[in-house]
Amino acid sequence: MGDETAGDPVLEGFVPAMRLALAEARKASADGEIPVGAVVLDASGEVIGTGRNDRERSADPTGHAEIIAMRQAAAALGEWRLTGCTLVVTLEPCTMCAGASVQARLVRVVYGAVDLKAGAVGSLWDVIRDRRLNHRPEVVAEVMADECAALLTEFFTQRRFG
Numbered sequence: 001m002g003d004e005t006a007g008d009p010v011l012e013g014f015v016p017a018m019r020l021a022l023a024e025a026r027k028a029s030a031d032g033e034i035p036v037g038a039v040v041l042d043a044s045g046e047v048i049g050t051g052r053n054d055r056e057r058s059a060d061p062t063g064h065a066e067i068i069a070m071r072q073a074a075a076a077l078g079e080w081r082l083t084g085c086t087l088v089v090t091l092e093p094c095t096m097c098a099g100a101s102v103q104a105r106l107v108r109v110v111y112g113a114v115d116l117k118a119g120a121v122g123s124l125w126d127v128i129r130d131r132r133l134n135h136r137p138e139v140v141a142e143v144m145a146d147e148c149a150a151l152l153t154e155f156f157t158q159r160r161f162g
């Protein structure tokens with residue numbers, strides 16, 4: 001799995017960051033959280049924020065991997081504008097996280113697995129590319145999609161039958 005990006009230089013360029021996001025997702029799973037992980041890269045490609053789902057432990061409805069990673073990145077930069085930064089996340093962002101990506105002025109959102117039930121970056125909705133908004137990050141979809149989806153499938157299978 002994870003070789004669906006092979007041969008595509010744009011997708012291959014985000015594989016190292018997606019591997020870091022997957023590591024965060026695995027930590028979330030180990031904590032009993034839905035396994036979604038995220039990293040924020042600055043303009044030079046350095047990781048300035050990491051996050052994993054944390055809603056159950058923190059009892060915080062905004063405890064999504066993307067939000068946590070963006071908060072950490074903003075703290076690292078000392079400002080809320082994440083201009084020039086890229087969010088890399090294992091699952092297509094929901095409406096909240098897609099909206100936060102726009103509000104943070106991210107230059108790019110990269111995601112792994114498609115979320116047909118709640119995705120807001122092209123699947124169910126397309127918040128990020130809505131022409132009515134004043135900022136529209138670039139979208140790079142389905143980086144290591146099979147590996148990202150497999151982690152979620154395994155988690156929910158264990159939850160149902162485990």
